[in-house]
Amino acid sequence: MSNKGENDNLPAAPGTHPEPVVIGTRQGMFGVSDGGDTSGYGGLVAPVLFPAAALRPYGGYFDEVADALERALVGGSALYAQAIERVVIDRGEMTVFVAREHLVGVARALRDDPSLRFEMCTGVSGVHYPHEAGRELHAVYHLRSITNGGRQIRLEVTCPDDDCHIPSIVAVYPANDWHERETWDMFGIEFDGHPALTRILMPDDWPGHPQRKDYPLGGIPVEYKGATIPPPDQRRSYN
Amino acid sequence: MTNPYVPLLFLAALGAGFAVLSVVAGAFVGPKRYNRAKADAYECGIEPTPQALGGGKVPVKYYLTAMLFIIFDIESVFLYPFAVAFSKLGLFALVEMVLFILTVFVAYAYVWRRGGLEWD
Amino acid sequence: MGIEEKLPAGFLLTTVEQLAGYFRKSSVWPATFGLACCAIEMMAVGTPDYDIARFGMERFSATPRQADLMIVAGRVSQKMAPVVRQVYDQMPEPKWVISMGVCASSGGMFNNYAIVQGVDHIIPVDVYLPGCPPRPEMLLNAIITLHEQIQNTPLGVNRVAAAHAAEAAALAATPTHDMKGLLA
Numbered sequence: 001m002s003n004k005g006e007n008d009n010l011p012a013a014p015g016t017h018p019e020p021v022v023i024g025t026r027q028g029m030f031g032v033s034d035g036g037d038t039s040g041y042g043g044l045v046a047p048v049l050f051p052a053a054a055l056r057p058y059g060g061y062f063d064e065v066a067d068a069l070e071r072a073l074v075g076g077s078a079l080y081a082q083a084i085e086r087v088v089i090d091r092g093e094m095t096v097f098v099a100r101e102h103l104v105g106v107a108r109a110l111r112d113d114p115s116l117r118f119e120m121c122t123g124v125s126g127v128h129y130p131h132e133a134g135r136e137l138h139a140v141y142h143l144r145s146i147t148n149g150g151r152q153i154r155l156e157v158t159c160p161d162d163d164c165h166i167p168s169i170v171a172v173y174p175a176n177d178w179h180e181r182e183t184w185d186m187f188g189i190e191f192d193g194h195p196a197l198t199r200i201l202m203p204d205d206w207p208g209h210p211q212r213k214d215y216p217l218g219g220i221p222v223e224y225k226g227a228t229i230p231p232p233d234q235r236r237s238y239n
Numbered sequence: 240m241t242n243p244y245v246p247l248l249f250l251a252a253l254g255a256g257f258a259v260l261s262v263v264a265g266a267f268v269g270p271k272r273y274n275r276a277k278a279d280a281y282e283c284g285i286e287p288t289p290q291a292l293g294g295g296k297v298p299v300k301y302y303l304t305a306m307l308f309i310i311f312d313i314e315s316v317f318l319y320p321f322a323v324a325f326s327k328l329g330l331f332a333l334v335e336m337v338l339f340i341l342t343v344f345v346a347y348a349y350v351w352r353r354g355g356l357e358w359d
Numbered sequence: 360m361g362i363e364e365k366l367p368a369g370f371l372l373t374t375v376e377q378l379a380g381y382f383r384k385s386s387v388w389p390a391t392f393g394l395a396c397c398a399i400e401m402m403a404v405g406t407p408d409y410d411i412a413r414f415g416m417e418r419f420s421a422t423p424r425q426a427d428l429m430i431v432a433g434r435v436s437q438k439m440a441p442v443v444r445q446v447y448d449q450m451p452e453p454k455w456v457i458s459m460g461v462c463a464s465s466g467g468m469f470n471n472y473a474i475v476q477g478v479d480h481i482i483p484v485d486v487y488l489p490g491c492p493p494r495p496e497m498l499l500n501a502i503i504t505l506h507e508q509i510q511n512t513p514l515g516v517n518r519v520a521a522a523h524a525a526e527a528a529a530l531a532a533t534p535t536h537d538m539k540g541l542l543a
Binding site for chain 3: 267268269270272275276277279281283284285286
């Protein structure tokens, strides 16, 4: 089990760990931000932060996992350095950023090595960061080891918007079939080697990928007696 | 005096008549609003998988088996009385029956070579 | 055939209408069309506590061929829309539709790309039932309203006249954007 102490769920205090990485700024919160905003949220400016790479020792079982992964990858440490971009330990959870070319090898090592044995992959989720040039689309895999006491690890793979291909790990974790279809449907990440990458949530001939940040909400104005209310993403912010 | 089974016949006629009346009355009185989907097979709301004409219900291999059975069964029907009366019939009958069997054997060899005896 | 549509007017027609209406409303079989959360309330209506069996409607039919009433219970997504239409088309006449819940009536809280904004974009609806989800008693109220509609359905020439009258009324009615609500 991950040993969650009382402070494990808090973000790092400034100065103790490497500072978070700023990948962009966020202007405003919700709704229209040009005129008519009475809530004040339209003037909000906030940085978009990512936790930085963690330093050894990671704590808990994360060190064991990192060492075992290094041993298990064919080729030893050299391949580990190529395959693993960075390891992030944040709020008591371990995220391993994997280079997309080595994803299948890392997944196979995590599944097969006796001291790792992450036999359960609960699916792949897509994330879209439009501010992060060159790494816009992320695919996040959550792995769980039942044999080794409920350990959890997260793999994160990035790809640029204009070349959004990630190798499919259906050969390693067959249950990812539909999850990868959903990620393709919603984000447009193409999984090379997937047996049948088709739309699963939207109709087969739907254009676009709805969960990207630049995809409009698609609402229609609603007509009441005496007034018409615009769709949610075009309304004033009321307070 | 009257046959005791007459009321039974009457009840059967009443039941049959009611069933027929229900179906016919429904066909007469009911609205006729045809649309293409009503004639389609129900497949949980999606377009049904294309089927052969008539629904593709019975595979044709059953027809082939039945036809072959008829032919060779008729041959054996001819063989039975021949076998029973063989002692009274002379050489002429034997030669004639052998020719008959050879003729049907040609058909048998043809079906065999053409694959008609394969089930799948 | 189709005598029902060719019945002549008169006193006898009224009696026939009432009789046919009574028979039709007493044996409505709903089609299972629970799509989302409203389906739970529809199931609850089938339980003894709220009891749809008192109308003879406890037999929800999974096949549209034997269904009279389509209770669209839940949000209809863009992917589900042709399925709704196909199932509605495969129901034999006479058939009715209750759109249960706000999502089926108007898209509900989901004003976005994925949800059809009201199932009446796809099929004709007889009774709209708001609620998120409507309580089982509200669904029963909608069903009773539908029963009254069924009881009083005109047949034959009366139906033609009623259709003309409904069309004339709709053409003469105030459009929604001209109506003044409670604020005016």
